[in-house]
Amino acid sequence: MAMARLLGSLFCRSLLGLVYWTAPGPAVEVHVPAEPLSTPVGKTAELACSYSTSVTDNFVLEWSFVQPGKPISASLPILYFTNGHLYPTGSKAKRASLFQNPPTGGVATLKLTDVHPSDTGTYICHVNNPPDFYTNGLGLINLTVLVPPSSPxxxxxxxxxxxxxxxxxxxxxxxxxxxxxxxxxxxxxxxxxxxxxxxxxxxxxxxxxxxxxxxxxxxxxxxxxxxxxxxxxxxxxxxxPSKGRVAGAVIGVLLGVLFLSIAVFCLIRFQKERRKRPKETYKGSDLREDAIAPGISEQTSLRADSSNGLLEKSPSASTVKTNNSKLPMVV
Incomplete structure (x- = not known):
């Protein structure tokens, strides 16, 4: 009987030890706001995240970002905290920090300064603390960066x-x-x-x-x-359209009248200028080829030299008269 009691006690202790070693550790619980977050462009966004777990040396915090319309698997890292050190990474590294550093007191809130329109998307707060593997320890926050409308x-x-x-x-x-x-x-x-x-x-x-x-x-x-x-x-x-056609016709008529008036004006002016032009006159000093010298009778005959076209005075008809007297004839 005593041997049976001893074996029973050892069996119970072994069973309790097996249950202790195989039972899962405390669950990691991550808490984030249920409502989406919005922040005006250029301001600082605070993405609240808290957790409950027994922090050990294996504690790891990771923040990552997913662009709108993409799956969680396409997330991009923002920062890590592990082994007591913070490691910002990615394009947001210079603007990202933790509200509480080190984040070992249950607060893992992320601060993102000078938010840009490209910061709109989903942010993931991930807490990993082995042996607390009972849950995945994820929290999702949707952030919208508010931008006023540009001039339309x-x-x-x-x-x-x-x-x-x-x-x-x-x-x-x-x-x-x-x-x-x-x-x-x-x-x-x-x-x-x-x-x-x-x-x-x-x-x-x-x-x-x-x-x-x-x-x-x-x-x-x-x-x-x-x-x-x-x-x-x-x-x-x-x-x-009907008024446009009437207006076009009226304009055409007016242009025609204008062109006709200009033509008549130019014609009248040309006639006046022609009438004002002086007639051709001859002064006393001007000589004409067919002019008759003073005192010479118009009966003086001229004959044309058919060979050279020169005009010669006929010697047989040489009678000279003066205005006041006759010249004596020599026989």
Whole structure:
């Protein structure tokens, strides 16, 4: 009987020892905020993370980052804490630090200064403390960096004429969260009927149907998110094609009349200049080839030399007269 009691006691102790050595250690519990975190651009983000475990020499803390739309396996390291030392790494190393260093008191909060739009994504707080392997010790935090909308660009397409349709577009190149857009018709002119305006707040598109003269004017687009707003404006006038044709005809007639008036003016001026031109006169000192010398009778005959074309005076008809007397004849 005594031997049986001794064997039973040894068996119980061995079983308890086996249970002690094979039982898992305390579970690592990591706590992070359930709600997403948002921080304005340029500010400091604090990503709260706490844990509960019996810290040993094997304690390891790791922070990593996953870009939006990518799986956890594609995470990029930010910093490590192991063997009592902190090792920042990656592109965020200069801006990343721990709220409490060393993080052995149950607080593993990460501080990220001067946040950029590219810092938007998922951050992973991972605590590893062998032999506490009961859970994976992961905590996920979604961070959004808030950016005000940039100045949007306004544009238009379509036929801006009476009865036609046009599409106005508005878009900001940056802004987080994504801006919403609102179009407003400015001025004191009549506002287009509500049925002729179809607006999409997400895409920033405004469709104007059945354009009328009241559709003319200035339109303002305002891009807004929780960080602020920005706007752009666009102005156009609805044209009437029929009036355009009449105006074109009137302009053509006026141009024709103008050209005709210029031609008549030039002709009248040319005639006046021609009439004012002086007639050709001859002074006493001017000689003409066919002029008759004073005192010579017009009966003086000339004959042309057929061989050389020179004019000669006929010797037989040489009669000279003077105004007051006759010259004596010699026989």
């Amino acid at each position: 660009l306004c544009s238009q397409t379509g036929q801006i004429s009476l009865g036609g349709s046009a599409t106005l577009r508005c878009s900001s190149s940056s802004g987080a969260p994504r801006p919403v857009y609102n179009w407003v018709h400015l001025g004191s002119s009549p506002t287009p009927s509500p049925g002729s305006m179809v607006q999409d707040d997400v895409s920033g598109q405004l469709i104007l149907n059945n354009l009328s003269l009241a559709s003319s004017g200035t339109y303002r687009c305002v891009a807004t998110n929780q960080m602020g707003s920005a706007s752009c404006e666009l102005t156009f006038s609805v044209t009437d």
